[in-house]
Amino acid sequence: MTIKSEINLNSPSSEYLSHLSIDCVVFGFHENQLKVLLLESNFFEEWALPGGFVRHKETLEEAATRILQERTGVDEIFLTQFRVFSDPERKNPGFKPDSMQKAGISMENFDWLNQRFLSVGFYALIEFSKVNPQPDLYSSKCEWKNVEEVCSLMMDHNEILEAALETLRLQLRYQPIGYNLLPEKFTMPELQKLYETILGRELDRRNFQRKILSYKIVKRLPERRTGVAYKAPYLYSFDLDVYNRALTDGLSGDW
Amino acid sequence: MTIKSEINLNSPSSEYLSHLSIDCVVFGFHENQLKVLLLESNFFEEWALPGGFVRHKETLEEAATRILQERTGVDEIFLTQFRVFSDPERKNPGFKPDSMQKAGISMENFDWLNQRFLSVGFYALIEFSKVNPQPDLYSSKCEWKNVEEVCSLMMDHNEILEAALETLRLQLRYQPIGYNLLPEKFTMPELQKLYETILGRELDRRNFQRKILSYKIVKRLPERRTGVAYKAPYLYSFDLDVYNRALTDGLSGDW
DNA sequence: CCAAAAGTGTTCGCATTACACCCATGT
DNA sequence: ACATGGGTGTAATGCGAACACTTTTGG
Known part of the structure; x- marks a missing residue:
């Protein structure tokens, strides 16, 4: 299992802040439909928002930009934080010992990944055509999905997506929109x-x-x-x- | 220095999430002036927003409510998160070795308190007259201050206060306000x-x-x-x- | 020539703005 | 009586909502 070291699941706590992750809701617009960028985990066969962890020496905004780039190849995006999701029970239901073993992840990483995580939700609007989504090593696919047809996502990611949409609607009331989407x-x-x-x-x-x-x-x-x-x-x-x-x-x- | 153990500055990392704090901007209204609730640290002689740390088994909202209660005696308040402040350089300028020693705080606590903190900003509107602000053991005073006349605060708390005010102004555009303030x-x-x-x-x-x-x-x-x-x-x-x-x-x- | 979609203008009603006069109270 | 602040009404204006007719294009 060389993949483990490549994708840096080992001892991540030294490099990253513990207990805190970021999830990005990236909106695009194509063929008259609002889209959102999703990844399919190749460990757990679930779709998820692109997310990741925060390094010790970066702001959340820097972390969000980096994470989006690393996980989807999408670059130079202005992301805006909109809420922290902090349910103490929010953890990955896919992170179970047997599925972890199947994926070749050792128990010590499991401990770290199975702990409690707060997640800061970020959203961005980007021009659909300028993007070539590329899945990272954690993921088998990286695709645009119609917002209206999004299936059941990992953890509370459906809730995060809904909250991002709600923020977008509010924003529409007092800000112009579209430059980044069209x-x-x-x-x-x-x-x-x-x-x-x-x-x-x-x-x-x-x-x-x-x-x-x-x-x-x-x-x-x-x-x-x-x-x-x-x-x-x-x-x-x-x-x-x-x-x-x-x-x-x-x-x-x-x- | 018995105060140290009473106020639980020792080995806080076991009880609390590291790297993550909460700061509360509590607004009141009295004599036709908008007020904000502030504490004066008895270690560093600086005014600050009431803040604290998050326990392992609580949501941010629960933590914010608890922190406000513990630090100011103000109870049963509905707090709303509005932003995370994550500048990696944001740390308490008062947390310097000499001032820590003067305050009787050991170096190991200093290490913990001097590390990087992200802070989640919460705000609340409360009825001025229903509150009897009580400083906790960290603080010498707990008082309402005119928002327009707030002095220089600890760390980036002035920025947090400004951001809360801005949120309040936005909220005014599409929500009623006043029930909790009058x-x-x-x-x-x-x-x-x-x-x-x-x-x-x-x-x-x-x-x-x-x-x-x-x-x-x-x-x-x-x-x-x-x-x-x-x-x-x-x-x-x-x-x-x-x-x-x-x-x-x-x-x-x-x- | 017809269906589908786009371009344009008018009317109505309500909400926002600006403004003026009268009333009650304590000094 | 008067200064201070509160209560009320009205006219003008602007914006949003509702709506109809004409124009272009491919089939």
Whole structure:
């Protein structure tokens, strides 16, 4: 079992803070659907959020960025913490002695992994197309899943995902969103669909457009999207100056 | 130095999670001013937020409640976590070998206390008059301080306080506030002053009243406040049914 | 020419804003 | 009587919600 040393499950407590982990909820948007990045553990055949442990000399934010990179190959992502999950009973139900032995993990690592963990939830919004998800050595797969169709996840990861979504919805009330989720150029209906997906309800086309335009965070381009089986929609792109100002100053919006 | 064992600074790592602490920002409202509950350390002559460590078998929320009780005597408070502060350099500048020795703390405790700590920030709103702040054995004083006049605090506690205030302001946008901060009966100008203090700006008397009343979260009582040097204002009290519903469903309000 | 989707404008009602007058109380 | 602060009403404005017609495109 050389894999054990490669993936550094041995004596991790010297390198990492004990009792504290990080889980990342990474959202993307593709084909008009909100996606979340998940890993399938090759030990326990369960899907999970990409997570990991915190080193002694890094902030949580640095740790989250590193963990996401190590576990999924996704790089240069701005992650935001949103809550700590601290149920004393939260531990991996897959971390049972027999399954650990099957996976070739020794009992001393089991002790460490089976102790209590608090986990800090982070979330990020990233542009789907810029990402090439790569599973790490712990995982057999790394894939985007539709948020609406996520199966049962490891530990309390479903709860963490739900909480991240809720945070996203709140954020929508007073911050612009989309720059990190949509490609450089996009259509108004695409942006609208993003809002609708996050909010979980439909919005009026015309009112949506008027409102978004009133914020001035998007500019209409002279081009249109071609090759569609109906009237060609205009393309838009974000006006980063205004967008970033809105990020800090907030919007009045009431969705 | 018997105090050492009484206050349990010896070998705390067996009882508590290492590397992780909690700090509580407790807001009150009195004489038309927003207050925060602070302790003065009797070791280091610095003011600090009430904080402490997490036990192995409790959630963060349970820990925060316990810590607040132990350190200030304040009981039955609902605390909400709002952020983790994780700068690796955040440690107590007062925890220096000489000041530790002066305080009669041995070097082995110093090692533990001088290690890196992450801290989870919690905040709470409580009714000023229901509280009798009592410093614990670590502290010489436990007092309410005007939020606007808080001096330089231990470690990064000023930053934590600022972040809590910011959270409070955001919360005001979509949740009712005041039930935990005001006495049973209060006047409309008092409620308004609370909002103004949190928001840091003045509001129009008449518009404020109309808006609050439109939410139906307060009921006007038949009584008025007497003994004031001007027209006696009506008393109000919260309608808990509506108030609690608004807590979960949110308000439309745009302050 | 028709279905599907996009572009555009108008009306209505409510909420926010700004503002003015009267009332009660203690000095 | 008067200064201070509280109670109430109204007009103007702006924003969100609801809604209909026209235009473009591929089939």
